[in-house]
Amino acid sequence: MCSQLHGKCFCDCLNWKGVCIYQEFNNNGKAAKKGRETFRCKVKEVGHLEGDVLLIRFIAPHKLALDLVHPGSYVFIRTDENFYFDVPISIMESDIESDIVSIMIEIRGIKTKKLLDIKIDDEMVIRGPYWNGVFGLKSINELKDNKALVIARGIGMAPSIPVIRKLSNNKNTLKIVIDKSPYKDVYVNEYLKQYTEGYEEINTIDKGKLSDEIKKLILNEIANGVTLIHVAGADILSFKVIEFLDNIDKRDVKVSCCNNAKMCCGEGVCGSCTARFQGHRVKRLCKVQTDPRNIFEGRRFI
Structure with missing residues:
Protein backbone atom coordinates (compact mmCIF):
# COMPACT_ATOMS: atom_id res chain seq x y z
CA MET A 1 0.00 0.00 0.00
CA CYS A 2 2.82 2.43 0.86
CA SER A 3 4.60 3.90 -2.16
CA GLN A 4 7.68 4.87 -0.14
CA LEU A 5 8.11 1.37 1.24
CA HIS A 6 7.88 0.20 -2.38
CA GLY A 7 11.04 2.24 -3.03
CA LYS A 8 9.54 5.44 -4.47
CA CYS A 9 10.74 8.82 -3.23
CA PHE A 10 7.35 10.49 -2.70
CA CYS A 11 4.02 9.80 -0.98
CA ASP A 12 1.34 8.48 -3.32
CA CYS A 13 -1.40 7.36 -0.90
CA LEU A 14 -4.22 8.83 -2.98
CA ASN A 15 -7.02 6.59 -1.73
CA TRP A 16 -5.65 5.74 1.71
CA LYS A 17 -7.24 7.58 4.63
CA GLY A 18 -5.99 5.43 7.48
CA VAL A 19 -2.86 5.75 9.64
CA CYS A 20 0.32 6.60 7.70
CA ILE A 21 2.03 3.24 7.16
CA TYR A 22 5.47 4.79 6.57
CA GLN A 23 5.30 6.87 9.76
CA GLU A 24 4.24 3.83 11.79
CA PHE A 25 7.12 1.88 10.23
CA ASN A 26 9.65 4.54 11.23
CA ASN A 27 8.24 4.96 14.74
CA ASN A 28 8.51 1.20 15.28
CA GLY A 29 12.26 1.12 14.64
CA LYS A 30 12.11 0.30 10.91
CA ALA A 31 10.12 -2.87 11.59
CA ALA A 32 6.55 -3.90 10.77
CA LYS A 33 4.15 -3.39 13.65
CA LYS A 34 2.59 -6.33 15.40
CA GLY A 35 -0.86 -7.18 14.07
CA ARG A 36 -4.11 -7.31 16.02
CA GLU A 37 -4.05 -9.70 18.97
CA THR A 38 -6.32 -12.71 19.34
CA PHE A 39 -8.06 -13.57 22.60
CA ARG A 40 -9.75 -16.72 23.82
CA CYS A 41 -12.99 -15.54 25.42
CA LYS A 42 -15.44 -17.58 27.47
CA VAL A 43 -19.07 -17.60 26.31
CA LYS A 44 -21.40 -16.38 29.05
CA GLU A 45 -24.77 -16.61 27.29
CA VAL A 46 -26.19 -17.92 24.02
CA GLY A 47 -29.68 -17.06 22.78
CA HIS A 48 -31.38 -18.39 19.64
CA LEU A 49 -33.80 -15.54 18.97
CA GLU A 50 -35.06 -16.80 15.63
CA GLY A 51 -34.00 -19.43 13.15
CA ASP A 52 -31.23 -17.25 11.73
CA VAL A 53 -30.61 -14.76 14.57
CA LEU A 54 -28.16 -15.55 17.35
CA LEU A 55 -27.31 -13.53 20.48
CA ILE A 56 -23.95 -14.23 22.15
CA ARG A 57 -22.48 -12.65 25.28
CA PHE A 58 -18.85 -13.39 26.10
CA ILE A 59 -16.33 -12.27 28.74
CA ALA A 60 -13.54 -10.18 27.22
CA PRO A 61 -10.28 -8.84 28.69
CA HIS A 62 -10.93 -5.47 30.33
CA LYS A 63 -8.77 -3.53 27.85
CA LEU A 64 -10.64 -5.09 24.91
CA ALA A 65 -14.02 -4.29 26.51
CA LEU A 66 -12.91 -0.65 26.88
CA ASP A 67 -11.81 -0.47 23.24
CA LEU A 68 -15.12 -1.90 21.98
CA VAL A 69 -17.33 0.73 23.62
CA HIS A 70 -17.06 3.19 20.72
CA PRO A 71 -19.54 3.40 17.81
CA GLY A 72 -18.41 1.36 14.82
CA SER A 73 -16.48 -1.17 16.92
CA TYR A 74 -16.30 -4.71 15.60
CA VAL A 75 -14.25 -7.88 16.02
CA PHE A 76 -13.46 -11.01 14.04
CA ILE A 77 -14.67 -14.16 15.76
CA ARG A 78 -14.21 -17.88 15.15
CA THR A 79 -14.88 -21.07 17.08
CA ASP A 80 -11.58 -22.87 16.40
CA GLU A 81 -7.97 -22.16 15.41
CA ASN A 82 -8.74 -22.08 11.67
CA PHE A 83 -8.23 -18.39 10.82
CA TYR A 84 -10.05 -18.87 7.50
CA PHE A 85 -13.27 -18.93 9.52
CA ASP A 86 -12.90 -15.40 10.90
CA VAL A 87 -16.27 -13.63 10.85
CA PRO A 88 -16.50 -9.81 11.23
CA ILE A 89 -19.28 -8.93 13.67
CA SER A 90 -20.28 -5.48 14.96
CA ILE A 91 -20.54 -4.92 18.70
CA MET A 92 -24.02 -4.38 20.13
CA GLU A 93 -22.89 -3.59 23.68
CA SER A 94 -19.66 -3.65 25.66
CA ASP A 95 -20.19 -3.46 29.43
CA ILE A 96 -16.94 -2.14 30.93
CA GLU A 97 -18.05 -2.92 34.48
CA SER A 98 -18.62 -6.65 33.93
CA ASP A 99 -16.40 -6.93 30.80
CA ILE A 100 -19.26 -8.71 29.01
CA VAL A 101 -19.52 -8.01 25.28
CA SER A 102 -22.82 -8.65 23.45
CA ILE A 103 -23.13 -9.38 19.73
CA MET A 104 -26.11 -10.24 17.54
CA ILE A 105 -25.44 -12.38 14.49
CA GLU A 106 -27.49 -13.11 11.39
CA ILE A 107 -26.70 -16.64 10.20
CA ARG A 108 -26.02 -16.50 6.47
CA GLY A 109 -23.18 -18.71 5.21
CA ILE A 110 -20.84 -21.51 6.17
CA LYS A 111 -18.77 -19.29 8.48
CA THR A 112 -21.67 -18.01 10.54
CA LYS A 113 -23.37 -21.43 10.59
CA LYS A 114 -20.46 -22.74 12.65
CA LEU A 115 -21.44 -20.25 15.36
CA LEU A 116 -24.72 -22.15 15.87
CA ASP A 117 -22.69 -24.87 17.62
CA ILE A 118 -21.48 -22.48 20.35
CA LYS A 119 -22.64 -23.34 23.88
CA ILE A 120 -22.33 -21.64 27.25
CA ASP A 121 -18.80 -21.96 28.76
CA ASP A 122 -17.29 -22.67 25.32
CA GLU A 123 -14.37 -20.53 24.15
CA MET A 124 -14.36 -18.27 21.09
CA VAL A 125 -11.29 -16.80 19.44
CA ILE A 126 -11.64 -13.01 19.16
CA ARG A 127 -9.41 -10.81 16.98
CA GLY A 128 -9.59 -7.09 17.46
CA PRO A 129 -10.42 -4.39 18.21
CA TYR A 130 -11.48 -2.70 14.96
CA TRP A 131 -13.39 0.58 14.73
CA ASN A 132 -14.47 1.28 11.16
CA GLY A 133 -17.90 -0.37 11.30
CA ASN A 260 -21.42 -3.25 5.13
CA ALA A 261 -18.22 -4.10 3.26
CA LYS A 262 -17.30 -7.77 2.98
CA MET A 263 -14.22 -7.85 5.19
CA CYS A 264 -11.61 -10.55 5.63
CA CYS A 265 -8.31 -9.25 7.03
CA GLY A 266 -9.53 -5.91 8.44
CA GLU A 267 -6.12 -4.35 7.72
CA GLY A 268 -6.60 -3.03 4.15
CA VAL A 269 -4.36 -5.69 2.62
CA CYS A 270 -6.44 -8.57 1.20
CA GLY A 271 -8.77 -6.46 -0.97
CA SER A 272 -12.04 -8.25 -0.13
CA CYS A 273 -13.58 -4.98 1.11
CA THR A 274 -12.64 -2.95 -1.98
CA ALA A 275 -15.27 -1.02 -3.90
CA ARG A 276 -14.82 0.56 -7.33
CA PHE A 277 -15.80 4.12 -8.12
CA GLN A 278 -15.95 6.31 -11.20
CA GLY A 279 -12.55 6.94 -12.70
CA HIS A 280 -11.41 3.38 -11.89
CA ARG A 281 -10.71 4.40 -8.29
CA VAL A 282 -10.56 1.60 -5.75
CA LYS A 283 -11.17 2.22 -2.05
CA ARG A 284 -10.56 -0.20 0.81
CA LEU A 285 -13.68 0.28 2.88
CA CYS A 286 -12.28 -1.39 6.00
CA LYS A 287 -9.99 1.63 6.47
CA VAL A 288 -11.67 4.53 4.67
CA GLN A 289 -13.47 6.86 7.09
CA THR A 290 -15.47 9.57 5.37
CA ASP A 291 -18.91 11.05 4.83
CA PRO A 292 -21.30 8.36 3.48
CA ARG A 293 -22.13 10.65 0.56
CA ASN A 294 -18.54 10.18 -0.63
CA ILE A 295 -18.94 6.40 -0.33
CA PHE A 296 -22.11 6.10 -2.41
CA GLU A 297 -21.53 8.96 -4.86
CA GLY A 298 -19.99 7.58 -8.00
CA ARG A 299 -19.96 4.01 -6.69
CA ARG A 300 -20.42 1.27 -9.28
CA PHE A 301 -23.00 -1.18 -7.92
CA ILE A 302 -22.80 -3.53 -10.92
Missing part, protein backbone atom coordinates in the same frame (compact mmCIF):
# COMPACT_ATOMS: atom_id res chain seq x y z
CA VAL A 134 -19.65 2.99 10.78
CA PHE A 135 -19.13 5.70 8.15
CA GLY A 136 -19.50 9.28 9.35
CA LEU A 137 -18.05 8.82 12.85
CA LYS A 138 -16.92 12.45 12.90
CA SER A 139 -20.51 13.66 12.53
CA ILE A 140 -21.66 11.36 15.35
CA ASN A 141 -18.90 12.39 17.76
CA GLU A 142 -19.27 16.11 17.09
CA LEU A 143 -23.08 16.28 17.46
CA LYS A 144 -23.91 17.72 20.90
CA ASP A 145 -27.05 19.31 22.38
CA ASN A 146 -28.81 18.82 19.07
CA LYS A 147 -31.38 16.54 17.39
CA ALA A 148 -30.73 13.28 15.54
CA LEU A 149 -32.81 10.67 13.74
CA VAL A 150 -31.76 7.00 13.87
CA ILE A 151 -33.25 4.59 11.30
CA ALA A 152 -32.50 0.90 11.93
CA ARG A 153 -33.63 -2.05 9.84
CA GLY A 154 -33.21 -5.79 10.35
CA ILE A 155 -29.87 -6.87 11.84
CA GLY A 156 -28.82 -3.21 11.69
CA MET A 157 -30.64 -2.83 15.00
CA ALA A 158 -27.62 -4.32 16.81
CA PRO A 159 -24.80 -1.96 15.66
CA SER A 160 -27.13 1.03 16.10
CA ILE A 161 -27.01 0.68 19.90
CA PRO A 162 -23.46 2.10 20.41
CA VAL A 163 -24.36 5.02 18.11
CA ILE A 164 -27.55 5.70 20.08
CA ARG A 165 -25.58 5.55 23.34
CA LYS A 166 -22.99 8.02 22.05
CA LEU A 167 -25.61 10.46 20.77
CA SER A 168 -27.55 10.16 24.03
CA ASN A 169 -24.44 10.76 26.16
CA ASN A 170 -23.78 13.90 24.11
CA LYS A 171 -27.18 15.19 25.28
CA ASN A 172 -28.86 14.97 21.89
CA THR A 173 -32.61 14.56 21.46
CA LEU A 174 -33.19 11.30 19.60
CA LYS A 175 -35.95 10.02 17.36
CA ILE A 176 -35.61 6.25 16.89
CA VAL A 177 -37.25 4.43 13.97
CA ILE A 178 -37.12 0.63 13.85
CA ASP A 179 -38.05 -1.56 10.89
CA LYS A 180 -37.89 -5.10 12.31
CA SER A 181 -38.35 -6.71 8.86
CA PRO A 182 -37.61 -9.53 8.18
CA TYR A 183 -37.72 -10.45 11.87
CA LYS A 184 -40.68 -11.08 14.14
CA ASP A 185 -39.62 -8.82 17.00
CA VAL A 186 -37.39 -5.90 18.00
CA TYR A 187 -34.61 -7.78 19.79
CA VAL A 188 -32.77 -4.66 21.03
CA ASN A 189 -35.70 -3.36 23.06
CA GLU A 190 -33.95 -3.78 26.43
CA TYR A 191 -30.97 -1.74 25.23
CA LEU A 192 -33.08 1.02 23.71
CA LYS A 193 -34.85 1.56 27.04
CA GLN A 194 -31.54 2.67 28.57
CA TYR A 195 -31.04 5.57 26.18
CA THR A 196 -34.41 6.64 24.82
CA GLU A 197 -38.02 6.89 25.93
CA GLY A 198 -39.32 4.84 23.03
CA TYR A 199 -39.20 4.13 19.33
CA GLU A 200 -41.53 4.07 16.35
CA GLU A 201 -41.99 1.04 14.11
CA ILE A 202 -42.18 1.96 10.43
CA ASN A 203 -41.72 0.05 7.19
CA THR A 204 -38.73 1.74 5.54
CA ILE A 205 -38.38 -0.06 2.20
CA ASP A 206 -41.23 -0.72 -0.23
CA LYS A 207 -40.39 -2.53 -3.49
CA GLY A 208 -36.77 -1.39 -3.41
CA LYS A 209 -37.60 2.24 -2.68
CA LEU A 210 -38.11 4.35 0.43
CA SER A 211 -41.65 3.99 1.73
CA ASP A 212 -43.92 7.02 1.83
CA GLU A 213 -44.08 6.68 5.63
CA ILE A 214 -40.36 7.09 6.15
CA LYS A 215 -40.16 9.93 3.63
CA LYS A 216 -42.85 11.83 5.51
CA LEU A 217 -41.16 11.17 8.84
CA ILE A 218 -37.76 12.36 7.56
CA LEU A 219 -39.33 15.60 6.28
CA ASN A 220 -41.10 16.18 9.61
CA GLU A 221 -37.97 15.53 11.66
CA ILE A 222 -35.86 17.86 9.51
CA ALA A 223 -38.52 20.53 9.98
CA ASN A 224 -38.24 19.91 13.74
CA GLY A 225 -34.50 20.58 13.69
CA VAL A 226 -32.82 17.22 13.03
CA THR A 227 -29.29 17.81 11.73
CA LEU A 228 -28.00 14.20 11.63
CA ILE A 229 -29.57 11.00 10.28
CA HIS A 230 -27.94 7.69 11.14
CA VAL A 231 -28.94 4.72 8.95
CA ALA A 232 -28.31 1.23 10.34
CA GLY A 233 -29.24 -1.25 7.65
CA ALA A 234 -28.37 -2.55 4.21
CA ASP A 235 -26.55 -0.34 1.69
CA ILE A 236 -29.75 0.10 -0.33
CA LEU A 237 -31.39 1.84 2.65
CA SER A 238 -28.42 4.18 3.17
CA PHE A 239 -28.23 4.95 -0.54
CA LYS A 240 -31.95 5.72 -0.82
CA VAL A 241 -31.93 7.99 2.25
CA ILE A 242 -28.97 9.97 0.87
CA GLU A 243 -30.62 10.14 -2.56
CA PHE A 244 -33.87 11.40 -0.99
CA LEU A 245 -32.05 14.09 1.03
CA ASP A 246 -30.15 15.31 -2.01
CA ASN A 247 -33.32 15.36 -4.14
CA ILE A 248 -35.06 17.63 -1.63
CA ASP A 249 -31.93 19.81 -1.44
CA LYS A 250 -31.06 18.92 2.17
CA ARG A 251 -27.34 18.37 1.69
CA ASP A 252 -26.72 20.26 4.93
CA VAL A 253 -28.26 17.35 6.88
CA LYS A 254 -25.38 15.09 7.88
CA VAL A 255 -25.60 11.33 7.39
CA SER A 256 -23.85 8.37 9.01
CA CYS A 257 -24.42 4.71 8.20
CA CYS A 258 -23.24 1.14 8.71
CA ASN A 259 -20.17 -0.12 6.89
Whole structure:
Protein backbone atom coordinates (compact mmCIF):
# COMPACT_ATOMS: atom_id res chain seq x y z
CA MET A 1 0.00 0.00 0.00
CA CYS A 2 2.82 2.43 0.86
CA SER A 3 4.60 3.90 -2.16
CA GLN A 4 7.68 4.87 -0.14
CA LEU A 5 8.11 1.37 1.24
CA HIS A 6 7.88 0.20 -2.38
CA GLY A 7 11.04 2.24 -3.03
CA LYS A 8 9.54 5.44 -4.47
CA CYS A 9 10.74 8.82 -3.23
CA PHE A 10 7.35 10.49 -2.70
CA CYS A 11 4.02 9.80 -0.98
CA ASP A 12 1.34 8.48 -3.32
CA CYS A 13 -1.40 7.36 -0.90
CA LEU A 14 -4.22 8.83 -2.98
CA ASN A 15 -7.02 6.59 -1.73
CA TRP A 16 -5.65 5.74 1.71
CA LYS A 17 -7.24 7.58 4.63
CA GLY A 18 -5.99 5.43 7.48
CA VAL A 19 -2.86 5.75 9.64
CA CYS A 20 0.32 6.60 7.70
CA ILE A 21 2.03 3.24 7.16
CA TYR A 22 5.47 4.79 6.57
CA GLN A 23 5.30 6.87 9.76
CA GLU A 24 4.24 3.83 11.79
CA PHE A 25 7.12 1.88 10.23
CA ASN A 26 9.65 4.54 11.23
CA ASN A 27 8.24 4.96 14.74
CA ASN A 28 8.51 1.20 15.28
CA GLY A 29 12.26 1.12 14.64
CA LYS A 30 12.11 0.30 10.91
CA ALA A 31 10.12 -2.87 11.59
CA ALA A 32 6.55 -3.90 10.77
CA LYS A 33 4.15 -3.39 13.65
CA LYS A 34 2.59 -6.33 15.40
CA GLY A 35 -0.86 -7.18 14.07
CA ARG A 36 -4.11 -7.31 16.02
CA GLU A 37 -4.05 -9.70 18.97
CA THR A 38 -6.32 -12.71 19.34
CA PHE A 39 -8.06 -13.57 22.60
CA ARG A 40 -9.75 -16.72 23.82
CA CYS A 41 -12.99 -15.54 25.42
CA LYS A 42 -15.44 -17.58 27.47
CA VAL A 43 -19.07 -17.60 26.31
CA LYS A 44 -21.40 -16.38 29.05
CA GLU A 45 -24.77 -16.61 27.29
CA VAL A 46 -26.19 -17.92 24.02
CA GLY A 47 -29.68 -17.06 22.78
CA HIS A 48 -31.38 -18.39 19.64
CA LEU A 49 -33.80 -15.54 18.97
CA GLU A 50 -35.06 -16.80 15.63
CA GLY A 51 -34.00 -19.43 13.15
CA ASP A 52 -31.23 -17.25 11.73
CA VAL A 53 -30.61 -14.76 14.57
CA LEU A 54 -28.16 -15.55 17.35
CA LEU A 55 -27.31 -13.53 20.48
CA ILE A 56 -23.95 -14.23 22.15
CA ARG A 57 -22.48 -12.65 25.28
CA PHE A 58 -18.85 -13.39 26.10
CA ILE A 59 -16.33 -12.27 28.74
CA ALA A 60 -13.54 -10.18 27.22
CA PRO A 61 -10.28 -8.84 28.69
CA HIS A 62 -10.93 -5.47 30.33
CA LYS A 63 -8.77 -3.53 27.85
CA LEU A 64 -10.64 -5.09 24.91
CA ALA A 65 -14.02 -4.29 26.51
CA LEU A 66 -12.91 -0.65 26.88
CA ASP A 67 -11.81 -0.47 23.24
CA LEU A 68 -15.12 -1.90 21.98
CA VAL A 69 -17.33 0.73 23.62
CA HIS A 70 -17.06 3.19 20.72
CA PRO A 71 -19.54 3.40 17.81
CA GLY A 72 -18.41 1.36 14.82
CA SER A 73 -16.48 -1.17 16.92
CA TYR A 74 -16.30 -4.71 15.60
CA VAL A 75 -14.25 -7.88 16.02
CA PHE A 76 -13.46 -11.01 14.04
CA ILE A 77 -14.67 -14.16 15.76
CA ARG A 78 -14.21 -17.88 15.15
CA THR A 79 -14.88 -21.07 17.08
CA ASP A 80 -11.58 -22.87 16.40
CA GLU A 81 -7.97 -22.16 15.41
CA ASN A 82 -8.74 -22.08 11.67
CA PHE A 83 -8.23 -18.39 10.82
CA TYR A 84 -10.05 -18.87 7.50
CA PHE A 85 -13.27 -18.93 9.52
CA ASP A 86 -12.90 -15.40 10.90
CA VAL A 87 -16.27 -13.63 10.85
CA PRO A 88 -16.50 -9.81 11.23
CA ILE A 89 -19.28 -8.93 13.67
CA SER A 90 -20.28 -5.48 14.96
CA ILE A 91 -20.54 -4.92 18.70
CA MET A 92 -24.02 -4.38 20.13
CA GLU A 93 -22.89 -3.59 23.68
CA SER A 94 -19.66 -3.65 25.66
CA ASP A 95 -20.19 -3.46 29.43
CA ILE A 96 -16.94 -2.14 30.93
CA GLU A 97 -18.05 -2.92 34.48
CA SER A 98 -18.62 -6.65 33.93
CA ASP A 99 -16.40 -6.93 30.80
CA ILE A 100 -19.26 -8.71 29.01
CA VAL A 101 -19.52 -8.01 25.28
CA SER A 102 -22.82 -8.65 23.45
CA ILE A 103 -23.13 -9.38 19.73
CA MET A 104 -26.11 -10.24 17.54
CA ILE A 105 -25.44 -12.38 14.49
CA GLU A 106 -27.49 -13.11 11.39
CA ILE A 107 -26.70 -16.64 10.20
CA ARG A 108 -26.02 -16.50 6.47
CA GLY A 109 -23.18 -18.71 5.21
CA ILE A 110 -20.84 -21.51 6.17
CA LYS A 111 -18.77 -19.29 8.48
CA THR A 112 -21.67 -18.01 10.54
CA LYS A 113 -23.37 -21.43 10.59
CA LYS A 114 -20.46 -22.74 12.65
CA LEU A 115 -21.44 -20.25 15.36
CA LEU A 116 -24.72 -22.15 15.87
CA ASP A 117 -22.69 -24.87 17.62
CA ILE A 118 -21.48 -22.48 20.35
CA LYS A 119 -22.64 -23.34 23.88
CA ILE A 120 -22.33 -21.64 27.25
CA ASP A 121 -18.80 -21.96 28.76
CA ASP A 122 -17.29 -22.67 25.32
CA GLU A 123 -14.37 -20.53 24.15
CA MET A 124 -14.36 -18.27 21.09
CA VAL A 125 -11.29 -16.80 19.44
CA ILE A 126 -11.64 -13.01 19.16
CA ARG A 127 -9.41 -10.81 16.98
CA GLY A 128 -9.59 -7.09 17.46
CA PRO A 129 -10.42 -4.39 18.21
CA TYR A 130 -11.48 -2.70 14.96
CA TRP A 131 -13.39 0.58 14.73
CA ASN A 132 -14.47 1.28 11.16
CA GLY A 133 -17.90 -0.37 11.30
CA VAL A 134 -19.65 2.99 10.78
CA PHE A 135 -19.13 5.70 8.15
CA GLY A 136 -19.50 9.28 9.35
CA LEU A 137 -18.05 8.82 12.85
CA LYS A 138 -16.92 12.45 12.90
CA SER A 139 -20.51 13.66 12.53
CA ILE A 140 -21.66 11.36 15.35
CA ASN A 141 -18.90 12.39 17.76
CA GLU A 142 -19.27 16.11 17.09
CA LEU A 143 -23.08 16.28 17.46
CA LYS A 144 -23.91 17.72 20.90
CA ASP A 145 -27.05 19.31 22.38
CA ASN A 146 -28.81 18.82 19.07
CA LYS A 147 -31.38 16.54 17.39
CA ALA A 148 -30.73 13.28 15.54
CA LEU A 149 -32.81 10.67 13.74
CA VAL A 150 -31.76 7.00 13.87
CA ILE A 151 -33.25 4.59 11.30
CA ALA A 152 -32.50 0.90 11.93
CA ARG A 153 -33.63 -2.05 9.84
CA GLY A 154 -33.21 -5.79 10.35
CA ILE A 155 -29.87 -6.87 11.84
CA GLY A 156 -28.82 -3.21 11.69
CA MET A 157 -30.64 -2.83 15.00
CA ALA A 158 -27.62 -4.32 16.81
CA PRO A 159 -24.80 -1.96 15.66
CA SER A 160 -27.13 1.03 16.10
CA ILE A 161 -27.01 0.68 19.90
CA PRO A 162 -23.46 2.10 20.41
CA VAL A 163 -24.36 5.02 18.11
CA ILE A 164 -27.55 5.70 20.08
CA ARG A 165 -25.58 5.55 23.34
CA LYS A 166 -22.99 8.02 22.05
CA LEU A 167 -25.61 10.46 20.77
CA SER A 168 -27.55 10.16 24.03
CA ASN A 169 -24.44 10.76 26.16
CA ASN A 170 -23.78 13.90 24.11
CA LYS A 171 -27.18 15.19 25.28
CA ASN A 172 -28.86 14.97 21.89
CA THR A 173 -32.61 14.56 21.46
CA LEU A 174 -33.19 11.30 19.60
CA LYS A 175 -35.95 10.02 17.36
CA ILE A 176 -35.61 6.25 16.89
CA VAL A 177 -37.25 4.43 13.97
CA ILE A 178 -37.12 0.63 13.85
CA ASP A 179 -38.05 -1.56 10.89
CA LYS A 180 -37.89 -5.10 12.31
CA SER A 181 -38.35 -6.71 8.86
CA PRO A 182 -37.61 -9.53 8.18
CA TYR A 183 -37.72 -10.45 11.87
CA LYS A 184 -40.68 -11.08 14.14
CA ASP A 185 -39.62 -8.82 17.00
CA VAL A 186 -37.39 -5.90 18.00
CA TYR A 187 -34.61 -7.78 19.79
CA VAL A 188 -32.77 -4.66 21.03
CA ASN A 189 -35.70 -3.36 23.06
CA GLU A 190 -33.95 -3.78 26.43
CA TYR A 191 -30.97 -1.74 25.23
CA LEU A 192 -33.08 1.02 23.71
CA LYS A 193 -34.85 1.56 27.04
CA GLN A 194 -31.54 2.67 28.57
CA TYR A 195 -31.04 5.57 26.18
CA THR A 196 -34.41 6.64 24.82
CA GLU A 197 -38.02 6.89 25.93
CA GLY A 198 -39.32 4.84 23.03
CA TYR A 199 -39.20 4.13 19.33
CA GLU A 200 -41.53 4.07 16.35
CA GLU A 201 -41.99 1.04 14.11
CA ILE A 202 -42.18 1.96 10.43
CA ASN A 203 -41.72 0.05 7.19
CA THR A 204 -38.73 1.74 5.54
CA ILE A 205 -38.38 -0.06 2.20
CA ASP A 206 -41.23 -0.72 -0.23
CA LYS A 207 -40.39 -2.53 -3.49
CA GLY A 208 -36.77 -1.39 -3.41
CA LYS A 209 -37.60 2.24 -2.68
CA LEU A 210 -38.11 4.35 0.43
CA SER A 211 -41.65 3.99 1.73
CA ASP A 212 -43.92 7.02 1.83
CA GLU A 213 -44.08 6.68 5.63
CA ILE A 214 -40.36 7.09 6.15
CA LYS A 215 -40.16 9.93 3.63
CA LYS A 216 -42.85 11.83 5.51
CA LEU A 217 -41.16 11.17 8.84
CA ILE A 218 -37.76 12.36 7.56
CA LEU A 219 -39.33 15.60 6.28
CA ASN A 220 -41.10 16.18 9.61
CA GLU A 221 -37.97 15.53 11.66
CA ILE A 222 -35.86 17.86 9.51
CA ALA A 223 -38.52 20.53 9.98
CA ASN A 224 -38.24 19.91 13.74
CA GLY A 225 -34.50 20.58 13.69
CA VAL A 226 -32.82 17.22 13.03
CA THR A 227 -29.29 17.81 11.73
CA LEU A 228 -28.00 14.20 11.63
CA ILE A 229 -29.57 11.00 10.28
CA HIS A 230 -27.94 7.69 11.14
CA VAL A 231 -28.94 4.72 8.95
CA ALA A 232 -28.31 1.23 10.34
CA GLY A 233 -29.24 -1.25 7.65
CA ALA A 234 -28.37 -2.55 4.21
CA ASP A 235 -26.55 -0.34 1.69
CA ILE A 236 -29.75 0.10 -0.33
CA LEU A 237 -31.39 1.84 2.65
CA SER A 238 -28.42 4.18 3.17
CA PHE A 239 -28.23 4.95 -0.54
CA LYS A 240 -31.95 5.72 -0.82
CA VAL A 241 -31.93 7.99 2.25
CA ILE A 242 -28.97 9.97 0.87
CA GLU A 243 -30.62 10.14 -2.56
CA PHE A 244 -33.87 11.40 -0.99
CA LEU A 245 -32.05 14.09 1.03
CA ASP A 246 -30.15 15.31 -2.01
CA ASN A 247 -33.32 15.36 -4.14
CA ILE A 248 -35.06 17.63 -1.63
CA ASP A 249 -31.93 19.81 -1.44
CA LYS A 250 -31.06 18.92 2.17
CA ARG A 251 -27.34 18.37 1.69
CA ASP A 252 -26.72 20.26 4.93
CA VAL A 253 -28.26 17.35 6.88
CA LYS A 254 -25.38 15.09 7.88
CA VAL A 255 -25.60 11.33 7.39
CA SER A 256 -23.85 8.37 9.01
CA CYS A 257 -24.42 4.71 8.20
CA CYS A 258 -23.24 1.14 8.71
CA ASN A 259 -20.17 -0.12 6.89
CA ASN A 260 -21.42 -3.25 5.13
CA ALA A 261 -18.22 -4.10 3.26
CA LYS A 262 -17.30 -7.77 2.98
CA MET A 263 -14.22 -7.85 5.19
CA CYS A 264 -11.61 -10.55 5.63
CA CYS A 265 -8.31 -9.25 7.03
CA GLY A 266 -9.53 -5.91 8.44
CA GLU A 267 -6.12 -4.35 7.72
CA GLY A 268 -6.60 -3.03 4.15
CA VAL A 269 -4.36 -5.69 2.62
CA CYS A 270 -6.44 -8.57 1.20
CA GLY A 271 -8.77 -6.46 -0.97
CA SER A 272 -12.04 -8.25 -0.13
CA CYS A 273 -13.58 -4.98 1.11
CA THR A 274 -12.64 -2.95 -1.98
CA ALA A 275 -15.27 -1.02 -3.90
CA ARG A 276 -14.82 0.56 -7.33
CA PHE A 277 -15.80 4.12 -8.12
CA GLN A 278 -15.95 6.31 -11.20
CA GLY A 279 -12.55 6.94 -12.70
CA HIS A 280 -11.41 3.38 -11.89
CA ARG A 281 -10.71 4.40 -8.29
CA VAL A 282 -10.56 1.60 -5.75
CA LYS A 283 -11.17 2.22 -2.05
CA ARG A 284 -10.56 -0.20 0.81
CA LEU A 285 -13.68 0.28 2.88
CA CYS A 286 -12.28 -1.39 6.00
CA LYS A 287 -9.99 1.63 6.47
CA VAL A 288 -11.67 4.53 4.67
CA GLN A 289 -13.47 6.86 7.09
CA THR A 290 -15.47 9.57 5.37
CA ASP A 291 -18.91 11.05 4.83
CA PRO A 292 -21.30 8.36 3.48
CA ARG A 293 -22.13 10.65 0.56
CA ASN A 294 -18.54 10.18 -0.63
CA ILE A 295 -18.94 6.40 -0.33
CA PHE A 296 -22.11 6.10 -2.41
CA GLU A 297 -21.53 8.96 -4.86
CA GLY A 298 -19.99 7.58 -8.00
CA ARG A 299 -19.96 4.01 -6.69
CA ARG A 300 -20.42 1.27 -9.28
CA PHE A 301 -23.00 -1.18 -7.92
CA ILE A 302 -22.80 -3.53 -10.92
